[in-house]
Amino acid sequence: MKPSTSHWGAFSAETAPDGRLRVEPHPADPAPSPLLGNLAAALDDPSRVARPAVRRGWLENGPGPDSRRGRDKFVELPWEDVLDRLAAELDRVRREHGNQAIFGGSYGWASAGRFHHAQSQLHRFLNTIGGFTASRNTYSNGTSSVLLPHVVGDSHAVLRQASTWPTIAERTELIVAFGGMPEKNVYVTPGGVTRHQTSAHLARLGGRVALISPLRDDLPSTVDARWYPVRPATDTALMLALGHTLVAENLHDRAFLDRYCVGYPEFERSLLDKTPEWAAGITGIPAADIVALAREMAAHRTLITVTWSLQRTEHGEQPVWAAIALAAMLGQIGLPGGGFGHGYGSMGDVGDTGPELRVPSLPQGVNPVDEYIPVARIADLLLCPGEAYDYNGEVRRYPDIRLVYWAGGNPFHHHQDLNRLRRAFTRPDTVVVHEPHWTATARHADIVLPATTSLEREDLGSGRRDTHLIAMHRIAEPAGEARDDYATFAALADRLGVSTAFTEGRTPRQWLEHLYGEWGDEPSFADFWAAGELPLPPGREHHTLFADFRAAPQAHPLRTPSGRIEITSATIAGFGYPDCPGHPVWLPPTETGPLWLIANQPHTRLHSQLDAGEVSQAGKVAGREAIRLNPGDAASRGIAPGDVVRVFNTRGACLAGAVLDDAVRPGVAQLPTGAWFDPVDDHPAGPLCAHGNPNVLTADIPSSRLSQGCAGQHAAVDVERYTGPVPPVRALRPPIERGNA
Known part of the structure; x- marks a missing residue:
């Protein structure tokens, strides 16, 4: 057995005599991820x-816009050609358009390896040939990463250094969990997890939990919790009504607000009409329950948590900002086990x-x-070259992209309104993809280069706050003619005259030794x-967020313009964005429908990775992704x-x-999310995904003009029993044209 790791866990593996992959979790892992069962499909x-x-x-026909992308067959050719x-x-x-005409997207997650990290390899290569148009932030928490510096001066501290689980178990008396704390997500960390400990921490929670989510299983059943089944996209209204109750009953901490915050009086005035009765009509939570919860929060050491899913919506800044304001009203920010947390x-x-x-990683250059x-x-980038857009106080313009180069990512998983994305992918002159599998992104490319998986190469693996650095040994020989990204880029660098700058004369093994030695x-x-x-x-425990600031705000100011928590931000107000004003507000969603669809992370795979794997396939129903419905809605x-x-909705449909x-x-x-997009182009009722990808339904709109973040968590839809001929799922069949070119 040889050691390796993945984003969902460390393991050892070998190819058995029957040719099948045999996998054993790391012996120190108390709760191995079931996703290890998908690994065989990688080979x-x-x-x-x-x-x-x-x-x-x-x-x-050569380079140029082409509506046949995603519909054409592919011809296999020799590597050198x-x-x-x-x-x-x-x-x-x-030469003809400049390097800004190259988009090096490659949104990550391809491998837990730090050298064969596809995005780093691509960016290093493109930097050596003159640069590229890049992307910023993440689909996961891109809204919060723009908002938080304005409100508390720092996104890293909130996202990475909040109260650790032992402190929460010991000191927190009440957790108010907006969006819950879904156990399915805690198996995953970028770069790897050797010891999965979060499930055990959740089981040991000593205080009571208020689960605020439309899904009761957004918290493990072992946790003592009361379920508040809130309507999707209404969490901010509930937070404002909780704040109203704190003010009405004089339960808020006026001294904390005066000393540590700015802009509270303006925010308080906005709460005057945000009564529990007002919120009850929006959220579906009874007014009496809202009042009781506010009183309980004020009477106990309370931690208010917000999952990343809540900011991955239209107006996604608001629940995060409102939760910080609510925690400030309780006066517990900076107290062990109290205050605010984001991403549990x-x-x-x-x-x-x-x-x-800091774990070893490949330098990308400048x-x-x-x-x-x-x-x-x-x-928007591909469809609207030259068009202006707002972003975090700036007015920017989309450059004219002629070549898209993607290695190690799948926008047809992460992005919204996939029928619109298909139109966008028809516009560039050329789309290049490195991929181990025929994903939808590969099918919408012009040049597809076969890439190895992490099981087929050597690397160094370790995740954020991982307990081990793992030597990722090669477990199997590359499939077919697959090459690692480094070999591909080294060959291109040689053809373009920048071989030394890219490789620095090192083989992959020499790079591993060099990075480890540094x-x-x-x-x-x-x-x-x-x-x-x-x-x-061992790492150190974080007992609370912003403890130094609370102890001495003058000596340890936050990196906001005021040095304090900005419940009202003059900076954001000055941007003049109607979809993100200067303090937390309730902004209703712009679309409604018979049902609210929640397009959340799957429990059977990481994003769309290894959808052909055994665990992922076992979760399918009728060969398609499973949709959960309340029995009454189904009846x-x-x-x-x-x-x-x-x-279905006006944007598309899926089975x-x-x-x-x-x-x-x-x-x-x-x-x-994560079922491989499988469009049926000639369906009589219009565009249809046969496999169940919800991003044919989600809207390609930003959370707001402030962050331009992803808003793909929700969509208004309807559901009906399908009575027509059921099309086969073809997403796993290679689109190869057999015969000679």
């Missing part, structure tokens, strides 16, 4: 990209006590091009590699368990398999 699934492939239309063509196209775009249950390292060390977009604006020298690389891992020193539509249903569950609030449907 030999029929969806693997076996050889370099070029889209027929691009091969015959494809590399020559690609190098020539990169050179043409640079959203990622495995939030609240963890592991080491806080990008000479200063153009960038907020990451969730990819379709990071530390004990034990030696050879000893580390032979051992397979290096335990890392009124004549839907029975196991039925194939059509989920899914019905599951009935009273853990889902009435009026809500839940369809996780």
